[in-house]
Amino acid sequence: MKLRQSMAGLHTWGGLLPSWLLFVIIFAGTVACFDKELSRWMRPALHDGVASSLGADDARGWLQQNVSDELHAFWMHGPTEREPYWRLGWEVDGTETIHNVTFDPRSRQATPMAETVGGEFFFKLHYNLHAGDVGMYIVGLAGMFMLVALVSGVIIHRRIFKDFFTLRPRANGQRAWLDAHNLFGVVGFPFHLVLAYTGVAIFVASYMPAAAQVSYAGNVMQYFGEVMGSYHRDELHQPAGKPVSLDALIAESQRQWGGGEVGWVSVHHPDDASAVVDIRRRDRSRIASPQDTLTYDATSGELLNRQDASTGYRAYLWLAGLHMAQFGGTLVRLLYLLMGLAGCAMLIGGLQVWLAKREQRGDRSLPWVRALNGAVFGGLPLASLALLWGNRLIPTGFAERAVAEGWVFAGAWLLVALWSVLRRQQGRRLLRGQLLLGALLALVLPLVNGLTTGGHLLASLGRGDWALASVDLFLIAAGLVCAACAWRLDGAGTPAVIRRRSPRVQEA
Amino acid sequence: MLLSAFALSYLGMMLLCLGMNRHRSELLRADRRVPAALILRSLAAVCFGIALWLCITSQGGEIGAVIWLCLVMLAGVLLALLLAWRARWVLPLMPLLAAGAALSGLW
Numbered sequence: 001m002k003l004r005q006s007m008a009g010l011h012t013w014g015g016l017l018p019s020w021l022l023f024v025i026i027f028a029g030t031v032a033c034f035d036k037e038l039s040r041w042m043r044p045a046l047h048d049g050v051a052s053s054l055g056a057d058d059a060r061g062w063l064q065q066n067v068s069d070e071l072h073a074f075w076m077h078g079p080t081e082r083e084p085y086w087r088l089g090w091e092v093d094g095t096e097t098i099h100n101v102t103f104d105p106r107s108r109q110a111t112p113m114a115e116t117v118g119g120e121f122f123f124k125l126h127y128n129l130h131a132g133d134v135g136m137y138i139v140g141l142a143g144m145f146m147l148v149a150l151v152s153g154v155i156i157h158r159r160i161f162k163d164f165f166t167l168r169p170r171a172n173g174q175r176a177w178l179d180a181h182n183l184f185g186v187v188g189f190p191f192h193l194v195l196a197y198t199g200v201a202i203f204v205a206s207y208m209p210a211a212a213q214v215s216y217a218g219n220v221m222q223y224f225g226e227v228m229g230s231y232h233r234d235e236l237h238q239p240a241g242k243p244v245s246l247d248a249l250i251a252e253s254q255r256q257w258g259g260g261e262v263g264w265v266s267v268h269h270p271d272d273a274s275a276v277v278d279i280r281r282r283d284r285s286r287i288a289s290p291q292d293t294l295t296y297d298a299t300s301g302e303l304l305n306r307q308d309a310s311t312g313y314r315a316y317l318w319l320a321g322l323h324m325a326q327f328g329g330t331l332v333r334l335l336y337l338l339m340g341l342a343g344c345a346m347l348i349g350g351l352q353v354w355l356a357k358r359e360q361r362g363d364r365s366l367p368w369v370r371a372l373n374g375a376v377f378g379g380l381p382l383a384s385l386a387l388l389w390g391n392r393l394i395p396t397g398f399a400e401r402a403v404a405e406g407w408v409f410a411g412a413w414l415l416v417a418l419w420s421v422l423r424r425q426q427g428r429r430l431l432r433g434q435l436l437l438g439a440l441l442a443l444v445l446p447l448v449n450g451l452t453t454g455g456h457l458l459a460s461l462g463r464g465d466w467a468l469a470s471v472d473l474f475l476i477a478a479g480l481v482c483a484a485c486a487w488r489l490d491g492a493g494t495p496a497v498i499r500r501r502s503p504r505v506q507e508a
Numbered sequence: 509m510l511l512s513a514f515a516l517s518y519l520g521m522m523l524l525c526l527g528m529n530r531h532r533s534e535l536l537r538a539d540r541r542v543p544a545a546l547i548l549r550s551l552a553a554v555c556f557g558i559a560l561w562l563c564i565t566s567q568g569g570e571i572g573a574v575i576w577l578c579l580v581m582l583a584g585v586l587l588a589l590l591l592a593w594r595a596r597w598v599l600p601l602m603p604l605l606a607a608g609a610a611l612s613g614l615w
Contacts, residue, residue, distance in 0.1 A: 162528070164524070164528075164584075164588075165521075165524075165525055165528070165531055165584070165587060165588045165591055166530070166588070167588050167589065167591065167592035168592065169592050169593065183585070183588050184585070187581055187584040187585050187588065188581050188585070190577055190581065191577070191578065191581055285568075285571075286570060286571075287570045287571065287574070322574070327570075327571055328567065328571040328574065328575060331510065331575065332571065332574065332575060332578075335575065335578035335579070335582065336578070338578075338582055339578060339581060339582070342581075342585060
């Protein structure tokens with residue numbers, strides 16, 4: 001019994017403290033399952049589903065004309081089914097900042113689209129909380145805590161098989177929430193465990209850097225190069241000759257692969273005679289991304305290297321691929337989305353157990369934990385909705401538009417947090433208010449979308465464009481669920497009904 | 509394939525459920541007899557196995573296994589939610605899922 005008791009303490013506190021952070025990570029990751037669909041929704045130029053007719057040379061031409069700085073590297077990705085447009089990114093030499101631009105697929109010349117944070121906002125929130133390397137370490141720590149909570153949770157659960165299907169919403173608060181916490185934790189256990197483990201494993205080289213630092217005498221880039229079997233050429237500090245056509249290199253690569261798809265195309269130090277072009281292969285039919293990159297001399301077009309990744313790196317990529325769900329199409333992403341929502345429900349259930357247990361004792365910290373709950377569990381979904389509102393309402397020509405969208409998100413979240421703190425003594429009123437606001441924001445958003453762009457729901461449904469329509473449909477469904485819950489909460493006379501699991505997590 | 513695999517996962521979960529005293533009384537009248545728990549569990553394992561086989565034949569080993577695992581987990585969540593709020597729908601949903609699977613197979 002000693003082990004179980006100590007594990008119970010570990011599970012309670014090791015689970016409680018990171019749980020708000022974990023909610024942010026899991027919720028953002030859940031939304032990020034459909035980040036590319038969201039990106040399309042957030043860019044009105046993509047609403048009619050036209051595929052781009054540009055080529056890689058057009059994108060490079062735009063870069064040469066519009067960016068005069070010496071570049072460390074630039075990279076681009078052609079149109080795909082989910083992202084039917086060219087994307088271009090570059091890093092100016094000597095700076096660590098990365099610039100991105102996307103090209104309007106309707107235009108015959110390379111014309112940038114209006115700036116937006118896009119669905120990548122949630123992806124980035126998921127892996128580093130928009131806080132760079134520090135955020136990445138914080139997320140990693142939270143992921144390790146999640147692994148600890150999962151394992152200790154299994155140890156302290158006495159009746160894991162007997163209670164497998166048990167959910168008693170009509171029981172008293174603590175019992176009902178414990179059932180919910182257990183149900184989503186135990187039934188979804190394989191998913192939570194695999195995703196927490198693979199999530200931590202993705203940045204393993206950053207979390208455990210010592211071995212590489214020591215073996216490679218601090219030259220980490222050499223370590224990565226050897227592990228990935230990639231090609232590197234030092235700068236010669238001589239001016240580059242006339243670059244060879246990128247489109248020709250892409251065609252040559254496809255011939256080399258026997259007709260595979262092309263993914264990222266990147267050029268390293270393009271202004272130097274040592275410039276090389278990397279062409280990566282894209283294959284969504286396997287869990288691990290293929291490591292078959294071809295490296296060419298940027299001036300002569302000569303094939304310099306064919307990537308030969310080590311077995312360890314391939315195993316790592318398999319784990320990373322399992323986490324990122326870029327395989328298996330919409331079906332896999334949908335399943336991950338549903339399981340991610342189950343993860344959110346598990347976290348909310350766990351916190352409610354903690355609260356219900358202490359409610360009987362009347363702890364002084366309770367209002368603050370409730371305020372934190374309202375600020376995070378209500379705040380993040382509401383702020384996400386506000387972000388989409390901002391995306392639709394900030395004018396196209398607005399300078400630093402993406403930054404403004406980010407501020408809308410942050411500002412909305414701060415406001416909800418403030419609201420939660422002010423209403424910390426009236427948990428039910430707060431929850432009801434948040435649900436009503438969520439319903440309003442989610443239900444009106446498809447209308448705003450229809451009024452501000454040509455890509456309204458009827459048009460996208462009429463074209464059979466489910467990828468675009470699904471965002472509006474999801475918003476409507478989430479809004480209706482919120483409204484129904486607020487309604488129930490309102491008319492609830494008996495406590496049993498109030499204690500139902502709140503589907504706030506289904507907003508997005 | 510998807511619907512058949514999900515129907516089989518759901519059937520497996522349902523059989524596991526029927527093998528537990530607490531849930532059997534929620535789902536069936538007291539005088540209905542069911543096979544022993546061991547037999548139900550073995551049948552459930554067979555259902556999960558066929559569902560896995562279906563997923564693997566249609567999506568390949570790697571991706572099929574991932575999809576199968578997600579389907580089984582979701583079937584479990586769905587069954588538990590139904591048991592809590594709409595216990596009467598648990599059994600009728602099974603033929604519905606089977607019919608849907610058959611229809612999508614024909615189509």
